[in-house]
Amino acid sequence: MTTSTHEKRPNILLITVDQMRYDCLSLLGHPVIETPNLDELARTGVRFDHAYSATPTCVPARAAIFTGQKQTSHGRVGYQDRVPWNYDKTLPGELAKSGYHTQCVGKMHVYPARSLLGFHNVILHDGYLHHNRNKHSVPMQEHFNEVDDYLPWLRAQVPGADLLDLGLDCNASTVARPWALPEHLHPTNWTVSQSIDFLRRRDPSKPFFLWMSFVRPHSPLDPPQAYFDLYKDADFPDPVIGDWAMKEDPQGSGLNPVTSKGLVPKRRLRNAMAAYYALITHIDHQIGRFLQVLEEYGERNNTIIMFTSDHGELMGDHHLFRKTLPYEGSTHIPFIVNDPGDCLGLDKGNVVSEIIELRDIMPSLLEAASTEIPDTVEGNSIWDLARTNGKALERPWREYLHGEHAQGMDSTQWITDGWEKYIWYSQTGEEQFFNLAEDPGELHNLMDSPQAQERIHYWRSVLIQELEGREEGYVQDGRLVVGRKPVNILAHLRSNE
Structure with missing residues (x-):
């Protein structure tokens, strides 16, 4: 592909976070959280206020992103690890075939863990996955030390360091404490540092597709101290509690640090909320860091940016935690697109009310890249919605x-x-x-x-x-x-x- 052809095709930056609620944007009037960079992306881009994750856990959500399919087609209707990912048509694969230089940094959560799924290269950090750490039950080649890229890097900086050092489980949604090492060693900073390095080593004759995939704000709830301090004394809004929700917790389920439901002690819950919001603000600032470097490389105005989450976090709503359940805190996700170079002619500042889902990412990004959309894709491109708010669509949008x-x-x-x-x-x-x-x-x-x-x-x-x-x-x-x-x-x- 020639440089002149590259100039006609935009770069694509897909930013995903793990387990971020739809309402955690200061732009929406949230009384506590601060997200200045995401707010600016939404203010100068388009926000979709009815975006959902149809099967709200990590694995099936990512299957929807990779394949553009609904859950009954990609086959993952619940959470199950160690099921091979044998999809012929994937988002990065189709972009690679059409001439894009494709790179993922961060979380993939596929199996085998080192599968490329169409990427030219993956710099992997899936977070703590139990099936990769259980040395007694998996082959050696699946051990976390062997498949992950972040942990060997961390140990090169801090000999003997491990992801368990803080004593927090990867699903400890109600237990929090600040990150104990220098901030630049945090997985969130690492993801951005590696993404910045991709800008240095990418093929300049090709447009790029970069999936910058954060593990946080998924637990462990371990923000750097400076970010935890922003929220530790904040006046948090109470979680919403439906009149149908549990009223008592006779078995003390809320005392379990990895609970999915229960009455959690108030102080512990407040600390968890502080850490959760802190992780989101930390990610927001690091996204700002990457966008500044993108500007330094002269690629900001030629890069379409899409931001979303794989699912939400209930964080005490109805005395529930984590995800999987169909309530808004779990299924309703943030979704922002930004086109600083006006490649797509979007109505900047627009808010779209039509219902979209993670399966819509693949056809949207393929269309933006002028790449043919495979007939296996069941999602729909969102760009006409982003231009017209659905008022002049050639066919009706999905009803539900x-x-x-x-x-x-x-x-x-x-x-x-x-x-x-x-x-x-x-x-x-x-x-x-x-x-x-x-x-x-x-x-x-x-x-x-x-x-x-x-x-x-x-x-x-x-x-x-x-x-x-x-x-x-x-x-x-x-x-x-x-x-x-x-x-x-x-x-x-x-x-x-």
């Missing part, structure tokens, strides 16, 4: 999103259009219906409301249509069937293992 997550007794199926949400717990039969337009905190379950019955019946019928013919047997004779065994991986993907 079907989401789900297999998780034992907490397995759920759900439908939302961003304004209403219907939830079905497949193992217990419990149903919930929320009017998100009037009740964005999901405080009131309207299943018993006479005024809501027509809408409930409609959304239940939509879910039945989505689940018709599923291998789990969730639908029989046109009705939802309670208690059918959920699976994490659908049969067509299991057959490829």
